Amino acid sequence: MTTLDAVLQQTDTGLQASLDRLFDFIAIPSVSTEGRYAADCRQAAEWLAGQLAELGLESAVHNTAGHPMVVGHGAAVPGPHVLFYGHYDVQPVDPLALWSHPPFEAKLAPQPDGETHILGRGASDDKGQLLTFIEACRAWKSVTGTLPIRISMLFEGEEEAGSPSLAPFLAAHGDELRADVMLVCDTDMWDHDTPAITTMWRGFVSEEFEIICGDRDLHSGMFGSAARNAAQVMGTIIGRLRLDDGSVGIPGFYDGVEELPEVIREQWATLPFDGAKFLNDVGLTTPAGEDGRSVLEQVWARPTCEINGVWSGYTGDGFKTVIPARASAKLSFRLVAGQDPDRIRELFRSFVEALLPPDCRVVFKAYAAAPAQMMPLDGTLLAKARAALADEWGRPAALAGTGGSIPILGAFKERLGMDSLLVGFARFDNRIHSPNEKYDLSSFHKGIRSWVRILAAFSEIQP
């Protein structure tokens, strides 16, 4: 039996123990955007540091202005040095009533098709995914007593909150963190059976704004018609953000946006992607994006503006005939190459200000932003990883895009010059950010095995 086979076998026999650790990890409610979970975020960081220590990594938990960073370094051996990145924070769980079980009490749910779902907040994004890498390292360590290549790891607890502490942390610890490549496990497979390496992703700009008219809520009998209604003004603004043809209505929004390169368009055309099914699986039939663009193009290669939350006036039981003086919205843009996040934010703010009627003012609150990126499509590490994935899954890995944004990658590219290799085992129906998030047991198990193979393949590279 080769060493690789022995390590793979170890991942199989150790699967139950790996699952137990994932359940322990999910049980820590590390919701980064709600202040009441701050102690839980710290606990999740400490828990991860404990895992790294078990792998023999020299680990540390660093305080930040927000939630802690966990850093670990393995022994320096010849060959490539990788930095694995993940995030231990999770999305809020509301609306809680739509969960079929307590979101922080993970459980296994066997499915009619033979698959088993690991249910729980973070089961996929990103606790389950990042553990595939740690458990792969654990299997190597268990069989060989050491890790096959030089490995560093970095885990943050603010990815779901826009990673505000990352840039300062990189500024302070960049030299310590620099490696040959960054590895990330926070993306999807191509489909249930086809692995994928993600090479392009959208940027984003997130923003909150409040419309304020007059100085108090008013009675609609006494003032109705004559008094400015903040909820009406908000609706008018939101209504003009997206046009009837699905495009974004902000002047200048598409400046600099280029058509998809033909080589990518051709590759995507060969991928087995069914846009109708993609929408159908979430109860939709008709793409809402720009007319004349395929679903895949809309979600991977075209920018958008999405309203994420709105609130104004009386929202309780019954009725209150109030004219609201205030209305708020959270919204976010997904950007593609050629769009500068800061400029998009400025264009949006000018757009809102131009629509403000008399007696209204607007207060903007900036949340995180990051540009879109496209990774280089050649290189030894990418080729090795593709071959390793093909060995595990029995078919070539797709080179995919993603509509999501991974802001940390831009920060590492910009500050440390590092490219990233995005290998994820999530499936599109994992309901991340939604109630009843799940991770397939096969994603978890074969994900661990995939990383075992990738580490083996990287160890063959001579310096």
Next chain:
Amino acid sequence: MTTLDAVLQQTDTGLQASLDRLFDFIAIPSVSTEGRYAADCRQAAEWLAGQLAELGLESAVHNTAGHPMVVGHGAAVPGPHVLFYGHYDVQPVDPLALWSHPPFEAKLAPQPDGETHILGRGASDDKGQLLTFIEACRAWKSVTGTLPIRISMLFEGEEEAGSPSLAPFLAAHGDELRADVMLVCDTDMWDHDTPAITTMWRGFVSEEFEIICGDRDLHSGMFGSAARNAAQVMGTIIGRLRLDDGSVGIPGFYDGVEELPEVIREQWATLPFDGAKFLNDVGLTTPAGEDGRSVLEQVWARPTCEINGVWSGYTGDGFKTVIPARASAKLSFRLVAGQDPDRIRELFRSFVEALLPPDCRVVFKAYAAAPAQMMPLDGTLLAKARAALADEWGRPAALAGTGGSIPILGAFKERLGMDSLLVGFARFDNRIHSPNEKYDLSSFHKGIRSWVRILAAFSEIQP
């Protein structure tokens, strides 16, 4: 000293005791639209029944499908028989943080101008106002041992919730409640020193609707652009409800709406009303209603559509890049003569359905509706009341309109053929339905005295 003078003097010496009773009344948090206050609504009804018993009225608390009705009848004496109507329920108090004191703990707040404010939810609408009538009766009873005319009273606890139990109650108790005229104290003075009798008011239609797209909230990275966003659809609909010229954008909305009769327009022109000041006092400068209409016309004689509440998606701390599958709004129309509430509701629903993009459905929920009304401007009772008010305030009472809706009046007119006399002592800056609601101590005191005089004047009418 005449009997009238003695009764007026009694209102002066008894003012502190009257205030104590008002404070007790305000202390009962009878919010009708929130189920958790149901027991408090009943307590307010029982409290009122106790007041009526003290006046020598035969009183009863009637159960309904909602909150109880309180009915009282005084002795049958010759001359006019009046039915006084009021409501013991109050508006919700949210946003609680904007109150300067606990809303159900009334207190007096002396002002720099010499006025004193009675602060508390319901201090004006309608607890303070309805008590002016009860306290006037109490003064008569105290001085003469009896009431000067035949008086019945009816108090409901669902006025702020659209009076759903009223029609069934009138159907069951109409004969018992029928009188020569209905008296109501739920309206404003013309200005700080000028009393008013309100003779026209707007109707209304209130409605809630929910937009539903797909079957779950989605991640804006994965689905952004291609998936239908319910908050965006809601914004688009709201944005088109009011046009840039201030008018309502629903096709057919203005069908049947007539211009204000010239006689009323002329009378209004003589009233000392400063539209700019009216708006200025609430932090506004520019009328938001139809272009080319005065502020007074906009709020009294023109229909409108107002958004009363909106909610969708993630509204907590921080950020969640969700595409909401659901978005809800509460809205209400104010109507004028010529508009049928049922038809307006239908027009609105058709308007929404016509704007629905693919993959969206809408669920409507009807709340209360009532037509607009205009009361006859002649008659002995009206003349007597105007003269009595002039005696108390030293100037003629204005014949005013109101932008609000008093649905019970339509029900009494329709079912029992009764007209109503609306004499109120509220002032436009009372912040009813808003935080820090107040009633001027002079409104309360001179309001009691005004009713004492009106009852005296009515007692002069021979049958």
